[in-house]
Amino acid sequence: MSGVSTAADRAAERAEQRRADIVHAAFKVFTQRGYHATGIADIAGELGIGHGTFYRYFENKRDILVHVLADAAQRLLSVIDFDEPGDTDSLAEYRAQTERICHRLFTLFAESPELVRLLFVEGLAADPELTELTLGTHRAIAEGTALYLRNGVHKGFLPADLDVEVTAHALVGVIISCGLSLLTAADPVAERDRWIRAGTRVMFDGIAH
Amino acid sequence: MSGVSTAADRAAERAEQRRADIVHAAFKVFTQRGYHATGIADIAGELGIGHGTFYRYFENKRDILVHVLADAAQRLLSVIDFDEPGDTDSLAEYRAQTERICHRLFTLFAESPELVRLLFVEGLAADPELTELTLGTHRAIAEGTALYLRNGVHKGFLPADLDVEVTAHALVGVIISCGLSLLTAADPVAERDRWIRAGTRVMFDGIAH
Amino acid sequence: MSGVSTAADRAAERAEQRRADIVHAAFKVFTQRGYHATGIADIAGELGIGHGTFYRYFENKRDILVHVLADAAQRLLSVIDFDEPGDTDSLAEYRAQTERICHRLFTLFAESPELVRLLFVEGLAADPELTELTLGTHRAIAEGTALYLRNGVHKGFLPADLDVEVTAHALVGVIISCGLSLLTAADPVAERDRWIRAGTRVMFDGIAH
Amino acid sequence: MSGVSTAADRAAERAEQRRADIVHAAFKVFTQRGYHATGIADIAGELGIGHGTFYRYFENKRDILVHVLADAAQRLLSVIDFDEPGDTDSLAEYRAQTERICHRLFTLFAESPELVRLLFVEGLAADPELTELTLGTHRAIAEGTALYLRNGVHKGFLPADLDVEVTAHALVGVIISCGLSLLTAADPVAERDRWIRAGTRVMFDGIAH
DNA sequence: AATGAATGAGCCTTCATTCAT
DNA sequence: AATGAATGAAGGCTCATTCAT
Numbered sequence: 038m039s040g041v042s043t044a045a046d047r048a049a050e051r052a053e054q055r056r057a058d059i060v061h062a063a064f065k066v067f068t069q070r071g072y073h074a075t076g077i078a079d080i081a082g083e084l085g086i087g088h089g090t091f092y093r094y095f096e097n098k099r100d101i102l103v104h105v106l107a108d109a110a111q112r113l114l115s116v117i118d119f120d121e122p123g124d125t126d127s128l129a130e131y132r133a134q135t136e137r138i139c140h141r142l143f144t145l146f147a148e149s150p151e152l153v154r155l156l157f158v159e160g161l162a163a164d165p166e167l168t169e170l171t172l173g174t175h176r177a178i179a180e181g182t183a184l185y186l187r188n189g190v191h192k193g194f195l196p197a198d199l200d201v202e203v204t205a206h207a208l209v210g211v212i213i214s215c216g217l218s219l220l221t222a223a224d225p226v227a228e229r230d231r232w233i234r235a236g237t238r239v240m241f242d243g244i245a246h
Numbered sequence: 247m248s249g250v251s252t253a254a255d256r257a258a259e260r261a262e263q264r265r266a267d268i269v270h271a272a273f274k275v276f277t278q279r280g281y282h283a284t285g286i287a288d289i290a291g292e293l294g295i296g297h298g299t300f301y302r303y304f305e306n307k308r309d310i311l312v313h314v315l316a317d318a319a320q321r322l323l324s325v326i327d328f329d330e331p332g333d334t335d336s337l338a339e340y341r342a343q344t345e346r347i348c349h350r351l352f353t354l355f356a357e358s359p360e361l362v363r364l365l366f367v368e369g370l371a372a373d374p375e376l377t378e379l380t381l382g383t384h385r386a387i388a389e390g391t392a393l394y395l396r397n398g399v400h401k402g403f404l405p406a407d408l409d410v411e412v413t414a415h416a417l418v419g420v421i422i423s424c425g426l427s428l429l430t431a432a433d434p435v436a437e438r439d440r441w442i443r444a445g446t447r448v449m450f451d452g453i454a455h
Numbered sequence: 456m457s458g459v460s461t462a463a464d465r466a467a468e469r470a471e472q473r474r475a476d477i478v479h480a481a482f483k484v485f486t487q488r489g490y491h492a493t494g495i496a497d498i499a500g501e502l503g504i505g506h507g508t509f510y511r512y513f514e515n516k517r518d519i520l521v522h523v524l525a526d527a528a529q530r531l532l533s534v535i536d537f538d539e540p541g542d543t544d545s546l547a548e549y550r551a552q553t554e555r556i557c558h559r560l561f562t563l564f565a566e567s568p569e570l571v572r573l574l575f576v577e578g579l580a581a582d583p584e585l586t587e588l589t590l591g592t593h594r595a596i597a598e599g600t601a602l603y604l605r606n607g608v609h610k611g612f613l614p615a616d617l618d619v620e621v622t623a624h625a626l627v628g629v630i631i632s633c634g635l636s637l638l639t640a641a642d643p644v645a646e647r648d649r650w651i652r653a654g655t656r657v658m659f660d661g662i663a664h
Numbered sequence: 665m666s667g668v669s670t671a672a673d674r675a676a677e678r679a680e681q682r683r684a685d686i687v688h689a690a691f692k693v694f695t696q697r698g699y700h701a702t703g704i705a706d707i708a709g710e711l712g713i714g715h716g717t718f719y720r721y722f723e724n725k726r727d728i729l730v731h732v733l734a735d736a737a738q739r740l741l742s743v744i745d746f747d748e749p750g751d752t753d754s755l756a757e758y759r760a761q762t763e764r765i766c767h768r769l770f771t772l773f774a775e776s777p778e779l780v781r782l783l784f785v786e787g788l789a790a791d792p793e794l795t796e797l798t799l800g801t802h803r804a805i806a807e808g809t810a811l812y813l814r815n816g817v818h819k820g821f822l823p824a825d826l827d828v829e830v831t832a833h834a835l836v837g838v839i840i841s842c843g844l845s846l847l848t849a850a851d852p853v854a855e856r857d858r859w860i861r862a863g864t865r866v867m868f869d870g871i872a873h
Numbered sequence: 874a875a876t877g878a879a880t881g882a883g884c885c886t887t888c889a890t891t892c893a894t
Numbered sequence: 895a896a897t898g899a900a901t902g903a904a905g906g907c908t909c910a911t912t913c914a915t
Contacts, residue, residue, distance in 0.1 A: 048874095052874095070374075071371065071373060071374055072371070073282050073373075074373065074374075076908085076909060076910080077909080077910065077911085078909080078910095086875080086876085087875060087876040087877055088876085088877075088910095088911095089875065089876050089877055089878095089911090089912085089913085090874080090875055090876065090877095092910095092911070092912080093874070093875075097910075097911075098909095098910065098911095128454055157370075158370045158371050158377055159371050161366075161367045161370055161371060162280065162281070162367050162368050162370055162371035162372070163371070164280055164282070164283060165279070165280055165283075168280075168363075168367055169430075172426060172429070172430060175423075175426065186453065189453075194454075195453060195454065196453075196454075196455065199444075199453060200440055200443065200444035200447075203427075203437075203440045203441055203444040203445070204444050204447075204448055204453060206423050206424075206427050207420045207423055207424070207441075207444065207445055207448055208448075209423055210419035210420040210421070210422050210423025210424070211416045211419040211420060212419070213419050213422060213423065214384075214415050214416055214418055214419025214422065215415075215416070215419070217381060217384065218412075218415055220381070221378075221381065228412075231409055231412045232412055232416075234409065235408075235409035235412040235413050235416065236412070236416055238409075238413075238452075239413055239416055239417075239448070239449065239452065240448065240452060240453060241452045241453060241454050242451075242452040242454065243447075243448065243449060243450045243451040243452035243455070244395065244398075244404060244405075244408060244413060244449060244450060245337055245403075245404065245405075245450050245451065246405065246452070253894090257898090257899090260899095261899090264899095285883085285884060285885080286884080286885065286886085287884085287885095295900075295901085296900060296901040296902055297885095297886095297901085297902075298886090298887085298888085298900070298901050298902060298903095299899080299900055299901070301885095301886070301887080302898095302899070302900075306885075306886080307884095307885070307886095466895095470895095488792075489789065489791060489792055490789070491700050491791075492791065492792075494887085494888060494889080495888080495889065495890085496888080496889095504896080504897085505896060505897040505898055506889095506890095506897085506898075507890090507891085507892085507896070507897050507898055507899095508895080508896055508897065508898095510889095510890070510891080511895070511896075515889075515890075516888095516889065516890095546872055575788075576788050576789050576795055577789050579784075579785045579788055579789060580698065580699070580785050580786050580788055580789030580790070581789070582698055582700070582701060583697070583698055583701075586698075586781075586785055587848075590844060590847070590848060593841075593844065604871065607871075613871060613872065614871075614872075614873065617862075617871060618858055618861065618862035618865075621845075621855075621858045621859055621862040621863070622862050622865075622866055622871060624841050624842075624845055625838045625841055625842070625859075625862065625863055625866055626866075627841055628837035628838040628839070628840050628841025628842070629834045629837040629838065630837070631837050631840060631841065632802075632833050632834055632836055632837025632840065633833075633834070633837070635799060635802065636830075636833055638799070639796075639799065646830075649827055649830045650830055650834075652827065653826075653827035653830040653831050653834065654830070654834055656827075656831075656870075657831055657834055657835075657866070657867065657870065658866065658870060658871055659870045659871060659872050660869075660870040660872065661865075661866065661867060661868045661869040661870035661873070662813065662816075662822060662823075662826060662831060662867060662868060663755055663821075663822065663823075663868050663869065664823065664870070671915090675877090675878090678878095679878090682878095703904085703905060703906080704905080704906065704907080705905080705906095713879075713880085714879060714880040714881055715880085715881075715906095715907090716879070716880050716881060716882095716907090716908080716909085717878080717879055717880070719906095719907070719908080720877095720878070720879075724906075724907075725905095725906070725907095
């Protein structure tokens with residue numbers, strides 16, 4: 038029983054590995070040349086496999102982009118979700134938590150601008166349908182952010198009349214802008230720190246304080 | 247004096263009109279189908295002209311996109327530049343001014359989501375070079391925003407240690423997010439008003455107040 | 456009577472001049488860029504006239520080439536026909552005449568390689584039909600050459616069993632080769648003189664003497 | 665040893681065969697319709713293959729012409745190079761050799777006028793660069809011819825002051841003219857024999873003897 | 874399972890020609 | 895008579911996708 042199933046398992050495992058490899062290669066070339074300028078042959082070439090093989094693992098060019106985007110979104114969301122919304126009970130705690138999250142997030146941006154390029158640039162315009170999907174990812178980030186805000190409102194350290202949804206979306210806008218800025222920054226790490234500071238400040242204090 | 251020059255003038259005028267028509271038609275189809283899915287034939291078809299005619303007015307497909315983007319950027323910037331940074335002398339005045347600007351800007355977003363789609367979606371990913379150009383437009387908006395902030399710092403109603411550049415960029419992020427949100431909003435006008443309120447609030451007071 | 460007809464005459468004259476101008480301009484650009492790479496706009500541009508005007512004087516692109524070729528052939532033939540076949544009565548006289556003709560012909564080649572390019576290069580391959588027309592020109596040159604040979608046979612200073620037609624054609628081959636050689640010659644004049652000497656020699660003496 | 669390599673070998677062999685087929689088909693349609701009037705679709709259609717397949721084997725339209733020309737030049741040169749310049753030690757032997765060469769060459773012309781059309785017509789005028797390449801082929805034939813002449817000069821049965829280079833080129837002119845003549849000859853074989861006789865005669869004896 | 878040869882839809886672009894002014 | 899704006903046929907070329915091996 039184990040013999041046969043192991044063989045099948047190993048096959049499935051290898052297939053899964055290959056899928057991951059292809060997603061990884063596609064991520065690389067998509068962010069380098071852009072989705073439209075990339076050919077299936079480029080992805081296959083990156084891995085040194087025949088481009089017919091690609092079609093054994095993915096439906097078509099669009100399919101791989103969807104998977105690459107999902108993978109990238111997953112990576113980004115995991116960085117945010119690392120903290121628990123419910124963990125904070127005061128404004129000070131939340132602010133510290135936010136700084137931690139921003140630090141992780143903006144570090145990710147500084148270290149892999151490709152991820153930024155993919156989620157905030159390529160994914161947005163590949164085709165109308167994918168625009169929706171990518172906006173969905175933005176919305177998911179906003180949802181995640183909203184959880185934190187709602188926790189604050191619930192616990193009373195944020196104003197009860199805060200427009201949680203729109204504010205969360207606005208904060209996502211700040212995140213996007215940070216990502217795009219780091220894309221062309223001469224010194225991404227220094228820029229990252231400015232964004233953590235200035236971003237947190239405007240978020241908590243507004244520009245007036 | 248009028249005889250000869252009028253004929254040439256009329257021709258030049260008609261040519262200019264044609265160029266504008268083509269930019270307009272391209273704007274429409276680009277935002278509907280996306281840049282890559284759009285053919286020159288689609289643009290020409292939209293106007294009911296032969297597609298050879300297109301090439302009398304624009305170098306190639308990329309050329310028209312550049313013009314469409316420039317036109318859109320111009321329209322957006324003119325909405326912001328309507329107010330003068332130096333006009334305000336107190337926080338209250340600046341806040342009122344910001345609300346006016348946001349109103350005009352978000353109204354533009356609500357009324358022509360195509361413009362949003364173009365500047366924040368299509369333009370970003372058409373090709374690597376155009377990504378830079380579009381990010382340049384974002385930067386231009388940030389520059390414009392920075393002028394207002396600097397006025398406040400200068401006049402003393404904004405903190406001297408405000409990181410004007412990054413903060414301006416962050417506010418552009420809010421603008422972008424607003425635009426993208428209105429893109430899929432069920433009731434764009436209502437949504438717009440929420441964004442004006444929530445956006446101004448977070449900008450001036452932060453989430454904590 | 457003279458008043459009206461003079462006006463009409465002048466018009467006809469001007470039209471004729473313009474036709475000649477166009478032929479001249481076309482000759483220039485055809486030999487520079489080649490027939491296929493040349494557009495009607497190039498011809499018109501060379502003259503500074505609108506390209507619609509071109510079609511008032513020539514049917515189409517092919518038509519102008521035919522005229523350019525005819526003009527060139529005319530120029531070439533006139534150089535040969537300058538001498539009279541019947542003028543010579545001895546081999547020595549004919550040889551001297553041949554040297555004169557070759558001198559004029561090869562000087563023409565050295566001075567206007569464009570003519571060579573047109574008659575022996577462009578004209579040959581513009582299209583299958585024009586190949587025939589150009590080969591007809593070659594045949595006309597051969598006819599002209601044959602007249603001289605026949606004069607010699609008739610007068611008895613050339614062998615009676617000379618295959619006049621084929622020999623004349625072979626001599627045209629020498630002329631063509633000379634033209635093509637001068638096309639890429641570093642020093643066309645020096646090369647021309649070598650061709651006059653070597654050409655006349657092989658023609659009259661063969662390589663053996 | 666045979667197993668794996670045979671599969672790859674067969675693939676390479678088939679690819680080579682395909683290339684040859686395409687060259688052959690292109691040769692055919694180029695000579696029929698002319699280079700410029702021929703589309704890639706015509707070449708592919710001739711073989712019953714998709715026109716995308718063409719581009720797996722050749723870079724572009726110009727590339728195939730270069731290969732077709734090279735192939736044709738090779739065929740022509742091989743007919744000449746069949747004899748060895750050094751084989752002859754007397755004028756009589758050289759004349760006999762020349763007659764053999766002319767026989768083979770002109771027979772080739774009579775049998776495949778397409779080859780003539782390609783090397784002396786199409787190849788000349790496809791584009792300026794190819795004109796040079798084709799003139800290079802003519803030069804190569806002249807070089808080959810010059811070897812024979814030099815042998816004669818060296819062995820003393822040809823005059824020491826023979827202008828070998830120009831004379832060789834002149835003889836190539838005769839060859840070209842023969843080719844072009846056979847192109848439109850009613851009875852190519854009969855015409856061929858006239859050219860062998862008259863050509864050899866003028867070459868060795870000149871017209872005077 | 875892997876490959877890559879074959880395919881053809883599709884698109885950008887050019888340019889000869891027409892015709893209203 | 896002169897012009898040049900408009901046109902669309904035509905063609906080169908790419909590349910996602912299929913399928914026989």
